[in-house]
Amino acid sequence: MNFHKLKSTLKDLGEPNFRYKQIVGAFCEKGVLDYSQISNIPKKLAENLEEKINPLSFSVEKNYSANNNFSFKARLKLNDGELLETVFLSPAPGVWSACVSSQVGCKLACKFCATGQKGFKRNLSSEEIIDQIIFWKHFLREKKLNGNFLNIIFMGMGEPFMNWEEVKNAIKQLIDPEFFNFGSRHISVSTSGDCLGIKKIAKEFPQVNLAVSLIFAEDNLRSEYMPINRKFNLKKLQSTISSYLEKTNRKVFLEYVMLKGINDDLKQANNLINFIETIENGKKLLHVNLINYNATMAEFAPSEASTVNKFKNYLLRKSIKTTIRKSLGDEIKGACGQLAG
DSSP: OOHHHHHHHHHHTTOOTHHHHHHHHHHHTTOOOOGGGOTTSOHHHHHHHHHHOOSSSEEEEEEEEOTTSSEEEEEEEETTSOEEEEEEEEEETTEEEEEOOSEEEOSSOOTTOHHHHHOEEEEOOHHHHHHHHHHHHHHHHHTTOSSEEEEEEEOSSSOGGGGHHHHHHHHHHHHOTTTTOOOGGGEEEEESSOHHHHHHHHHHOTTSEEEEEOOOSSHHHHHHHOGGGGTSOHHHHHHHHHHHHHHHOOOEEEEEEEBTTTSOSHHHHHHHHHHHHTSTTHHHHEEEEEEEOOOOSTTOOBOOHHHHHHHHHHHHHTTOOEEEOOOOSGGGTOSTTOOOO
């Protein structure tokens, strides 16, 4: 929804100022997607707006749902024909989280990620990002799903910090009481290790959650599988995370995808421990999320469950805060690293 266009259109139509607030509330708070469903505006106004402003900047090409109805994925067609995917998950009873995309594809080309292997097409506008939230609000309402839409995670297609101006504008609107009124701590931004972006979010949104897709704590391996490490190596990342922790005093999540035979042995666990211990307050404020690899390319396989547990327990014995993150969405190719459009 282009809210600037909405405001100017209402002004051109001679409507009173309160109409704007009524319509914004219907879309942002209630997830209405049809002007005719806004009961407190005149029918003629609804018809006029229907002709002048499309509620969403995309159409829905296909919806996917897991058998347990705890995860959903939507494939969306943008106005220029490009495709993006976004996911809606219930990580706990009564709690719904939207995993939103910030780009069509991704420039980073991480070898184990379907989005990265797809290549990069373009950045999303803040409107296209925000519309994913409106879409899922409507979906929750239409499907009569139990629970509340509480969390937004920038962990879909793309690297958020490589489209920071549009992502920043979207976050501003998401936390604005006039629009969505989400709490900053209910929004998370995930990065593959863009140090410049981490500095920006520390300055501009210190209360928004930060997750870093570390995956490897050894430079040679990380550079091989994650080309971003050639620009921002582990030493630079350590320094940047240290500065972030000093400035915000907020917990940072280190995402660690478990790849069988590549990064799941105790040597790599020790590398991870050393990475954390070198960071001031690392043991206090860094939390490792171990993530089961979700199949995207044949050359990679998920670590055995026993290996993941051994890895986790080893970290815990070394006083590293660690959990095995619950995996949702794999059934519909909507889990971490699987979105490809």
